[in-house]
Amino acid sequence: MNKPDLPQRRVQLNLPQVAFANSQKKQTYLEWGRGTGKSTVIAWRKKDIVKFMPRSKTGLVGQDYQQLMTRTLPSTIEGLELLGFKKDIHYFFGKRPPKEWRWPEAFQPPLNYENYFSFYNGTGFQLISLDKPDSGRGLNLDAVIGDESALFNIDKLGNNVLTSNRGNIDRFKHTWLHHSLLFCSSTPTTLNGRWFINQEQNAKKYPEDILYMIANSQYNAHNLGADFFKQNKRLLTDLIYNAEIMCIRPGKVQTGFYPTFDETKHTHYGGNDNYIFSISYDSEEMRNSNCNFDADLNKDAPIDVAFDYGSKINCVAAGQDNNKQYTVLNGLFVKSPLLITDLVQKFCDYYSNHRKKEVNYYYDHTAVYRNAASNSTFADEVTAKFEANGWKVNRIYVGQAPFHSTKYLFFGMLFSGESANLPHVSYNKNNCKNLIISMQQAGAKEGPKGTEKDKRPEHRANAVDEETTHFSDAGDTLIYFKLRDRVTGTGWLM
Numbered sequence: 152m153n154k155p156d157l158p159q160r161r162v163q164l165n166l167p168q169v170a171f172a173n174s175q176k177k178q179t180y181l182e183w184g185r186g187t188g189k190s191t192v193i194a195w196r197k198k199d200i201v202k203f204m205p206r207s208k209t210g211l212v213g214q215d216y217q218q219l220m221t222r223t224l225p226s227t228i229e230g231l232e233l234l235g236f237k238k239d240i241h242y243f244f245g246k247r248p249p250k251e252w253r254w255p256e257a258f259q260p261p262l263n264y265e266n267y268f269s270f271y272n273g274t275g276f277q278l279i280s281l282d283k284p285d286s287g288r289g290l291n292l293d294a295v296i297g298d299e300s301a302l303f304n305i306d307k308l309g310n311n312v313l314t315s316n317r318g319n320i321d322r323f324k325h326t327w328l329h330h331s332l333l334f335c336s337s338t339p340t341t342l343n344g345r346w347f348i349n350q351e352q353n354a355k356k357y358p359e360d361i362l363y364m365i366a367n368s369q370y371n372a373h374n375l376g377a378d379f380f381k382q383n384k385r386l387l388t389d390l391i392y393n394a395e396i397m398c399i400r401p402g403k404v405q406t407g408f409y410p411t412f413d414e415t416k417h418t419h420y421g422g423n424d425n426y427i428f429s430i431s432y433d434s435e436e437m438r439n440s441n442c443n444f445d446a447d448l449n450k451d452a453p454i455d456v457a458f459d460y461g462s463k464i465n466c467v468a469a470g471q472d473n474n475k476q477y478t479v480l481n482g483l484f485v486k487s488p489l490l491i492t493d494l495v496q497k498f499c500d501y502y503s504n505h506r507k508k509e510v511n512y513y514y515d516h517t518a519v520y521r522n523a524a525s526n527s528t529f530a531d532e533v534t535a536k537f538e539a540n541g542w543k544v545n546r547i548y549v550g551q552a553p554f555h556s557t558k559y560l561f562f563g564m565l566f567s568g569e570s571a572n573l574p575h576v577s578y579n580k581n582n583c584k585n586l587i588i589s590m591q592q593a594g595a596k597e598g599p600k601g602t603e604k605d606k607r608p609e610h611r612a613n614a615v616d617e618e619t620t621h622f623s624d625a626g627d628t629l630i631y632f633k634l635r636d637r638v639t640g641t642g643w644l645m
Contacts, residue, residue: 153252155271160235165374167366168192175327176362180300180350181335184368184396185383186375189335193223193296194230196333197268197276200294203326206273207293207319208257212312214302215282216266223298224278242270258319259291281307291318293329300334301344338394340401340588348400367398390592401588408559408593408604408623411566414580418587421447421480421579442502447478447579453509453545454480454502457629458494460517460529463487464616465494468586468625470633472574477634479578479626482586484617491529495536509543513632515552549632556601558627561635572637576630589622 164172168188171181172195183189200209211227213219228238236242247264248254248271255273266278277290281303292315297303316330323329336347354363368375383396393399423446442448449471459466466484470477483501485494502508518530527535534544553561565573578587594605606620 153249153254153271155237155240160233162191162234164188164191165371167364167370168195170364171195171362174362176360177327177330178332178350178361179334180347180354180361180363181333182338182348182351182363182365182398183335184366184370184398185337186368186379186396187366187371189298190223190226190230191233192230193227193298193333193335194234194236196296197227197231198234198236200328201270201272201274203328204274204293204323206255206258207323207329208259208261208275208277208290209294209296210279210290210292210312210315211268211276212279212281212295212297212300212303212308214280214299214304216278216280218299218302219266219278219280227298242268244268258322279312281311290315292316293319293323294331295333297332297334299336301336301339301347303346305346338398338400340390340394365398368396390588401591407591408555408595408602409562409566409590410595411563412590413566414587414591417566417576418578418580418583419447419478421445421478421581440501442504445480445579445582448480448505449473450504450506452507453511454505455511455513455629455633456498457513457625457632458491458518458529458533459621459625459628460491461616461621464621465489465491466586466617466622466625467494467498468583468622468629469498470629472633474574476575476577477630479576479583479586479630481579481582482584482622482626484585484622486616490532492532492536495533496540499537499540499542508541509545510537511545511547512537513547513549513628515549515628515632517552519548547632549628552628553631554600555598555603558604558631559595559602561631561638562627564638565630565634570638573634574637576634585617586622586626589617589620590626593620593623 165188167181167183168191171179171192181189181192197209200207211219211223213223228244231238231242238244245265245267248269254269254271256269257273257275260275261267261277268276277292292312295312295316297308316332319329334347336344339345339347350361351363354361368380372380380396384392387395390401394401423444426443442450452471455470455472457468464484464486466482468479469481469483470479481501483494483497485497512530512533514530514533518533519528530546530548534546537544564570565576568575580587595602596605597603604620604623
C-alpha cells in the first residue's frame with residue numbers, strides 16, 4: 152500500500168488560532184474578520200480529524216457549490232498545504248485515489264467522488280451544498296465543518312446536514328472530535344445570519360460544550376499588512392468594513408435619527424409557515440418570491456405605499472393598518488438603469504396574488520416635479536403603471552415634506568410608545584431588511600432648524616444605496632403621513 156510520509160511542519164499561529172487549536176469543545180463558532188485565518192483553522196480541524204478519526208466521513212458545508220468551489224476550497228487547500236498536506240500525495244479531491252495505491256476507504260464511502268476529499272488513511276470530506284436539499288441526507292457523518300456559515304439557511308442546515316451527523320459511535324468513542332461541529336463566518340450583516348450570532352448566548356449557557364469566539368482582522372495584522380486595512384477602509388462602506396473587518400455587528404448608530412427604535416420590539420417574523428411547509432425547497436414556487444409567503448398581509452384590504460425617488464435608486468415602503476398595530480409589510484427597490492416604473496412593476500408582480508388590488512398612494516412635493524424627458528411627474532408615472540396592472544390608485548397628496556426636526560420628534564414618540572393615540576408599528580424583518588438597516592444606520596446631526604437626518608452617506612462614491620437613508624425616507628413618508636393626525640386629532644404641525 153502506498154502510504155505517504157505523515158506531514159511534519161512548524162506552523163506559526165496567531166492568538167485566536169492558538170485558542171482554537173487548544174480547545175476541545177464539541178461545538179465551535181468562530182466569528183472572525185476577513186483575513187484572520189479561518190481557512191487555516193478549517194485545515195487544522197481537517198488535520199485533527201485525519202489523525203484521530205481514520206476512515207471517518209465529515210461534511211464540508213457551504214451555501215452552494217459555487218461558494219464551496221470558488222471561495223472555500225482554494226483557501227482550504229492552501230491551508231492544508233501550509234500544514235504539510237500535498238494534493239495528489241496525501242489526498243485526492245474529485246476523483247478516486249489510484250487503485251494500485253490501495254488506500255483504505257471511509258467506513259461508508261461515497262458512490263461518487265466528484266465532490267469528495269480522500270485522504271491516505273481512508274478519511275473523507277464530503278462537500279455539501281445547502282442549495283441542493285438532498286446533498287447531505289443519508290450520509291451518516293462523523294463531523295461537520297461549515298464556512299461562511301452566516302449565509303446558511305438554518306432550516307436547511309438542520310434538515311439536510313445536522314440530522315446526518317450520527318452513527319459510528321463505537322468506532323470513534325475515544326475522541327471528542329466525533330460528531331463535532333465547526334462553523335466559521337465573518338460578522339453577519341443580514342438577518343439570515345442571526346442564527347449564527349445567537350450561538351453566543353448558547354455558549355454562555357453551555358460553556359462546557361460550546362466555544363464562541365470573536366476576533367477581528369487586526370489579530371492577523373502582522374500577515375495582512377497595514378495596506379490591507381487602509382485599502383478596505385477606503386473601498387468599503389462603514390457598515391461592511393465594521394462587520395467584515397472589525398467584527399462590529401450592524402446596529403443603530405450611537406447618535407441615531409430613530410433613537411427609540413428597537414429591533415426586538417418593532418420587527419416581526421412575517422412568514423406564512425403553512426404555505427412555506429407546503430412547498431419543496433427546490434420548487435419553482437420557492438424561487439418565485441411573492442406575497443403568498445407573507446402571513447402578515449391582509450389580502451382583502453388595500454395596501455398603503457410611499458416612494459423615495461432618485462437617479463441611483465428608487466424605493467417603496469408598503470404597509471397596512473390593523474388599528475392597534477401598523478404593519479410595514481415590505482420594502483422594495485430598483486437601482487439605475489431601472490426606473491420608478493420598473494419598481495411599480497416589481498411591486499405588482501410580488502403582489503399579483505393580492506385579492507384587493509388597491510393602493511393608497513402617499514406622496515409629497517418631491518413626486519410632483521416634471522420629468523423633462525416625458526413631461527410627466529413621478530406621481531403620474533407611478534399611478535399610470537399601477538393602473539396598467541389593474542390596480543386602483545387612491546392618490547393622497549400630502550404637500551410639503553415635513554422638517555427633519557418634526558420627523559425626529561414624531562418617530563421618537565412613535566417608537567417609544569408615549570402616545571396612546573399611536574398604534575404599535577412593526578416591520579416584517581424578512582421583507583424589510585434593507586429598510587431596517589437604513590433606519591439603524593441613519594445618523595442625526597444638528598442643523599439650522601434643529602435635529603436633521605444625516606444624509607451625507609448617500610453621496611459617498613462607494614455607498615450601498617439600499618443601506619443609506621433613501622429607504623428610511625420612503626418609510627418616513629408612509630408612516631408619518633399615515634399616522635400623524637392621530638397624535639392630537641387635529642394634525643401634527645410641521
